[in-house]
């Protein structure tokens with residue numbers, strides 16, 4: 001067991017992909033269409049999706065509870081930040097239910113009138129569930145989980161990824177899962193700029209590190225205003241999480 005652990009950790013650390021490509025798993029997933037649109041971008045899986053040209057669309061839609069309506073983030077255009085209060089959330093949930101019921105009844109009316117399923121479905125909302133068989137090897141599954149369990153992924157797909165990771169993959173391949181946590185999920189990589197700053201900080205102190213940051217355009221010349229800078233912000237978060245002094249603060 002401990003030899004296996006060492007070997008698996010070595011293989012993952014050195015990105016030997018072949019052994020991980022030899023493990024395959026097939027999921028039967030039921031996912032709302034908006035989430036599926038993100039999921040299907042992962043090209044390295046085999047997909048067989050339920051056809052709503054051939055069969056009736058699944059009569060189930062994803063719903064958000066009164067307390068689950070998220071507000072737009074002001075600093076991340078792709079993200080959310082905080083929740084609407086329950087009263088407002090209740091209105092959104094009621095509206096959602098009305099919309100889903102209406103679109104379903106229009107769909108069924110079209111089908112009952114003899115309209116082709118491929119056209120009748122066109123006004124179903126993105127919250128409608130689809131189903132698929134999703135076959136993927138462990139190497140690409142871990143890549144999917146790394147991207148979609150990350151805090152930057154949308155909450156909805158993150159919940160699916162969390163479940164697949166923690167409830168299935170962790171039990172299926174515990175040693176590979178452990179190595180994945182160590183070498184991917186909880187690992188940190190350093191850019192050349194970060195390495196140069198840390199080196200200067202360790203060897204010659206704060207001022208030298210600020211000089212390096214200045215050379216890379218992260219901090220202005222002395223006396224100038226420190227304007228917000230996304231890359232500098234990312235470096236600050238990383239340094240904070242690693243307990244490294246931020247030289248320009």
Ligand SMILES: Cc1cc2nc3c(=O)[nH]c(=O)nc-3n(C[C@H](O)[C@H](O)[C@H](O)COP(=O)(O)OP(=O)(O)OC[C@H]3O[C@@H](n4cnc5c(N)ncnc54)[C@H](O)[C@@H]3O)c2cc1C
Pocket residue numbers: 041042043044045140143147148152153154
């Ligand atoms: C947080 C987040 C935000 C995103 N935002 C956007 C967005 O705003 N707009 C958008 O369009 N997409 C967005 N995406 C989707 C993203 O760009 C990828 O399409 C998706 O994550 C799939 O990743 P992938 O290509 O690495 O995976 P896979 O398709 O599974 O590929 C795995 C790896 O195989 C290799 N590979 C696969 N196919 C090829 C190929 N044909 N040629 C060369 N190499 C290949 C690549 O190395 C790739 O990384 C977002 C994804 C995330 C996680």
